[in-house]
Amino acid sequence: MKVLVPVKRxxxxxxxxRVKSDGSGVDLAxxxxxxxxxxxxxxxxxxxxxxxxxxxxxxxxxxxxxxxQETIRTALAMGADRGILVKVDDTVEPLAVAKILxxxxxxxxxxxxxxxxxxxxxxxxxxxxxxAALLGWSQGTFASKLDLGEGTVEVMREIDGxxxxxKLTMPAIVTADLRLNEPRYASLPNIMKAKKKxxxxxxxxxxxxxxxxxxTVVATNEPPARQAGVKVADVAELVSKLKNEAGVL
Amino acid sequence: xxxxSDKYQDIRDAVRALCAEFPDEYHRRVDEERAYPEEFVDALxxxxxxxxxxxxxxxxxxxxxxxxxxxxxxxxxxxxxxxACHGQMxxxxxxxxHGSKEQRDFYxxxxxxxxxxxxxxxxxxxxxxxxxxKIKTTAVRKGDRYVINGQKVWISRVQHSDLMIxxxxxxxxxxxxxxxEGLSIFLVDIKQAVKSGMTVKPIxxxxxxxxxxxxxxxxxxPVENLIxxxxxxxxxxxxxxxxxxxxxxxxxxxxxxxxxDRVTAYVKERNVFGRPIGQNQGVQFPIAEGFIEIEAxxxxxxxxxxxxxxxxxxxxxxxxAKYLAAKASWEAANACLQFHGGFGFAAEYDVERKFRxxxxxxxxxxxxxxxxxxxxxxxxxxxxxx
Ligand SMILES: Cc1cc2nc3c(=O)[nH]c(=O)nc-3n(C[C@H](O)[C@H](O)[C@H](O)COP(=O)(O)OP(=O)(O)OC[C@H]3O[C@@H](n4cnc5c(N)ncnc54)[C@H](O)[C@@H]3O)c2cc1C
Numbered sequence: 249m250k251v252l253v254p255v256k257r258x259x260x261x262x263x264x265x266r267v268k269s270d271g272s273g274v275d276l277a278x279x280x281x282x283x284x285x286x287x288x289x290x291x292x293x294x295x296x297x298x299x300x301x302x303x304x305x306x307x308x309x310x311x312x313x314x315x316x317q318e319t320i321r322t323a324l325a326m327g328a329d330r331g332i333l334v335k336v337d338d339t340v341e342p343l344a345v346a347k348i349l350x351x352x353x354x355x356x357x358x359x360x361x362x363x364x365x366x367x368x369x370x371x372x373x374x375x376x377x378x379x380a381a382l383l384g385w386s387q388g389t390f391a392s393k394l395d396l397g398e399g400t401v402e403v404m405r406e407i408d409g410x411x412x413x414x415k416l417t418m419p420a421i422v423t424a425d426l427r428l429n430e431p432r433y434a435s436l437p438n439i440m441k442a443k444k445k446x447x448x449x450x451x452x453x454x455x456x457x458x459x460x461x462x463x464t465v466v467a468t469n470e471p472p473a474r475q476a477g478v479k480v481a482d483v484a485e486l487v488s489k490l491k492n493e494a495g496v497l
Numbered sequence: 498x499x500x501x502s503d504k505y506q507d508i509r510d511a512v513r514a515l516c517a518e519f520p521d522e523y524h525r526r527v528d529e530e531r532a533y534p535e536e537f538v539d540a541l542x543x544x545x546x547x548x549x550x551x552x553x554x555x556x557x558x559x560x561x562x563x564x565x566x567x568x569x570x571x572x573x574x575x576x577x578x579x580x581a582c583h584g585q586m587x588x589x590x591x592x593x594x595h596g597s598k599e600q601r602d603f604y605x606x607x608x609x610x611x612x613x614x615x616x617x618x619x620x621x622x623x624x625x626x627x628x629x630x631k632i633k634t635t636a637v638r639k640g641d642r643y644v645i646n647g648q649k650v651w652i653s654r655v656q657h658s659d660l661m662i663x664x665x666x667x668x669x670x671x672x673x674x675x676x677x678e679g680l681s682i683f684l685v686d687i688k689q690a691v692k693s694g695m696t697v698k699p700i701x702x703x704x705x706x707x708x709x710x711x712x713x714x715x716x717x718x719p720v721e722n723l724i725x726x727x728x729x730x731x732x733x734x735x736x737x738x739x740x741x742x743x744x745x746x747x748x749x750x751x752x753x754x755x756x757x758d759r760v761t762a763y764v765k766e767r768n769v770f771g772r773p774i775g776q777n778q779g780v781q782f783p784i785a786e787g788f789i790e791i792e793a794x795x796x797x798x799x800x801x802x803x804x805x806x807x808x809x810x811x812x813x814x815x816x817x818a819k820y821l822a823a824k825a826s827w828e829a830a831n832a833c834l835q836f837h838g839g840f841g842f843a844a845e846y847d848v849e850r851k852f853r854x855x856x857x858x859x860x861x862x863x864x865x866x867x868x869x870x871x872x873x874x875x876x877x878x879x880x881x882x883x
Binding site: 278282321322325433434435438439440 | 501502506507508510511514515518543544545546548549553558559560
């Protein structure tokens, strides 16, 4: 069985993001970029399935600039088998990504696609769902546990009220939540092996997809600075402030 | 954290990810307990990092000293201390380049698999100091054995290594034309040696460095353990010494970035007189100066490693890289401690630990003065002072 894992190159989670002075977006110049952490979790899950003998091949795909190849290499160094880079230099919105992924699914015929539940740059949380709709496949989003059976997959989902388990008929789409697993770090021998694993290069046009954005970013703002707090002398003052100033009591 | 991308980013990211599992508290505890970071070195070994320099046919990754230097840099940059494990890295090429086929076939796969560690190198002696060719430890051939007698000092990681490369005199100084002749190097099986004539006496020291006095009393080692030709050991040991200098330069560079990262973050947050202390140029400039010097030292490190990997002479560059890097990390350490004020002295901030650790490298593995004298006399051709 083949698993497809899409991975996105995003601003590293350690980086303190700065908004560009003209508000058109965030500053990406000389900023560390890494694999979207939720995608690392997807890659890890696919590798665990392969190690358990339930999966034969893991194909990773990234839609992005040339440098997204490094993100694919990272996944290959963790243990994925081969990569596909769909080279697009500008921002690609979730729907266009989902359409490209559909094209790849049609060609590669995986039985399972594991995506991150969202990317930490735009926090869209849409691609997996859109892909499921385009393919007409079942979906298990926000997975915190995944059990692969014969032609089915059980997904424990993190929902507002707690946990929900759904049983999907394959082929299926799963999106990974934070608690699904803890991704491994690459070992040196695997980094060396990854350098020799193949990465195909494609264009969005190979899948007949127009990536021109359909949304316009109107403004990007820094979050408001936190106001300084005040010290209260006793409980009475606290209650009075909560009542009269904060208006929460 | 400061970010600039280079072609070793994959190595950096992977070493950083491993190091992230060993946070400040881990290294602080190891230092407090004067322990050896066994779990950390074990994790590095399992992930293949300690076999980076072993050729692929023996189960390693066949990388060069440049990559090895990046690995050491990242360990120190992440708050660790490569001193616990750099020995295997600097010793490796001595065995790879000068060992016999039998020695390579026997030892390298076991070292690559993590079954054996080659972490110790025995050069320094109490009575001769830096004047290495005057060492008094002797190896006398008796049939199929060499018999070792003498004494070494500051020999590190002996209690956490299986093998040691030992320098001893095989032909008396009076009988050789050049003082660098008549020295030989041997692979010593440490566990065996401890049972048959080698005594290990730990030295308590300022940094948590597992380092020892060694005493040899008729220690016999098989002739197969001689590396290369008898009498040519000084030339071979330079392979290890030059690697050591370049790697320690890289460790200092890693320390330098650590100090810069920490102090930069601290002075932005610490408010005194109603503004961040980092707003004062008196605070900014020493930090900037340290950073500039680290960046410059890093370039010299790459040059030394490039020459080393190309098999070209690199003694001058390796020494100069180590000189520049040790100086730069010390400047950065000093600024870091100074601008943490009193908090710099609190163990909880790790600054005092890293400060102690980086100070070592102005003395070991070769002192700053001896590098200056090497440059003055061997590169600039000034009259020899000794
Ligand atoms: C923690 C630690 C770990 C070590 N690990 C190892 C190890 O694993 N293996 C190993 O072989 N060695 C090891 N060493 C030894 C180290 O390499 C030596 O300490 C170092 O080379 C200096 O030698 P020395 O201590 O004999 O100093 P000396 O040679 O006695 O020098 C003392 C001082 O005098 C100065 N000096 C000497 N001669 C001159 C001169 N002609 N002109 C100007 N100044 C001069 C030196 O620069 C130095 O500052 C270690 C040392 C330490 C502290």
